[in-house]
Amino acid sequence: MSAPAPALAKVRYVACKVRMGDAAALAGLLSLCFGVFVLLFPRWFPHFITESWQYGTLVPVLTFFSVALNAAMYLRIAHKQLARPEPLASGFMALLTVGTVMGFGFLLESVALHAQLQAGPNTQARITEEVLALIYFALIGAVLVPHFVIRFTQNLFKRSEP
Secondary structure (H helix, E strand, O other), X not given: OOOOOHHHOOOOOEEOOOOHHHHHHHHHHHHHHXXXXXXXXXXXXXXXXXXXHHOOOHHHHHHHHHHHHHHHHHHHHHHHOOEEOOXXXXXXXXXXXXXXXXXXXXXXXXXXXXXXXXXXXXXXXXXXXXXXXXHHHHHHHHHHHHHHHHHHHHHXXXXXXX
16 A cells, blocks of 8 residues: 555644734834835825825725735734634734724824814924824834734633644
8 A cells, every 4th residue: 555645635724823023023114114204205205194194094094004914914924834814813903903093093183182272383293293103103003912912812822732
């Protein structure tokens, strides 16, 4: 009798283990891109971000972009580890991403309202700076917070391996 063909052997998938290094590398890349945009386009980029926020399109677009980015990274991690992506973890990650971006969106609204109520000199410049800073933190937080919580819960509830 001959040995079984390797192509017919069942591939055993394990649960996907999220590492913080992957999220940190992506956050570093996003931080670098954000910084490059601010340095290369010092007038256009802040103006574009502020106008998008004023028209109400910034937070939904940032939410969609962050969820898509986290989903792609989670699938990449699962593919690299030959692991099975868990639907519950994927949904939880999307929920945490949306919550993080929406939380920063509400914080942005309150900070902008506070800056407008102070009515000092250069109120518009201060609002632009606040919008840029909070959008940067929202983008980085939307990547790091879900992966940190998923990693923490994976360490908290370790499954026994058969």
